Amino acid sequence: MAEVSTPTRERIVVEAMRLFAERGLRGTSVSQIEAAAGLSPGSGGLYHHFSSKDAVLAEGVARHLEIRQVFAGIGDIESQLAITARYYLAELDSQADLLRLLAAEARRRPDLLTSAVDHLVARTYEDFAEWLGQASPLTPRERVRAVSTIGLGALLASRLTRDVLGVGSSGVSDEVLVATWTQMMARALDDAGLHKPDRKET
Numbered sequence: 001m002a003e004v005s006t007p008t009r010e011r012i013v014v015e016a017m018r019l020f021a022e023r024g025l026r027g028t029s030v031s032q033i034e035a036a037a038g039l040s041p042g043s044g045g046l047y048h049h050f051s052s053k054d055a056v057l058a059e060g061v062a063r064h065l066e067i068r069q070v071f072a073g074i075g076d077i078e079s080q081l082a083i084t085a086r087y088y089l090a091e092l093d094s095q096a097d098l099l100r101l102l103a104a105e106a107r108r109r110p111d112l113l114t115s116a117v118d119h120l121v122a123r124t125y126e127d128f129a130e131w132l133g134q135a136s137p138l139t140p141r142e143r144v145r146a147v148s149t150i151g152l153g154a155l156l157a158s159r160l161t162r163d164v165l166g167v168g169s170s171g172v173s174d175e176v177l178v179a180t181w182t183q184m185m186a187r188a189l190d191d192a193g194l195h196k197p198d199r200k201e202t
Helices: 008-023 030-036 053-064 077-094 096-105 110-135 141-164 174-192
Strands: none
Touching (some): 008 096, 030 053, 053 096, 077 096, 096 141, 110 141
């Protein structure tokens, strides 16, 4: 969004999140945020919109971790699974700096980590489980939720281990990761009775 059409509050959040990712929360001053957002440094202009620097971070977390629902309407179930995996990995990649920041601040501000988990994990799991459940309403909900949790958990873990813990991916490309994940999920759905291909009578 162009700056001329961005409200001051939005500019503060955008610039603060950029600075937090570059310098860390403690390494970023209110004056630096004000200057980056086009306010007079040290004027206290930030406080007209937010009660504190932590409040800016909390709103930034909520905005940055809003995942759109993409679980429907594109081809067969294998195609939809592959698209879902690629999209989710791309969203996680776009939030790598934020994930590292949250990990660093987890002890001081656990409420921020809880908010991030709710947006990035819990809500997405709910949407994914709902989509899987619609394929077979007779399948036990607990089984649907288990398949959803294992599936999205594997994708999330692939990024957390790399971007937060600094552990490499053992040379596995995203192309191979997505293909393998799609095959495993399709098999899990078959076993759960969620995805049974039509079989012609012989």
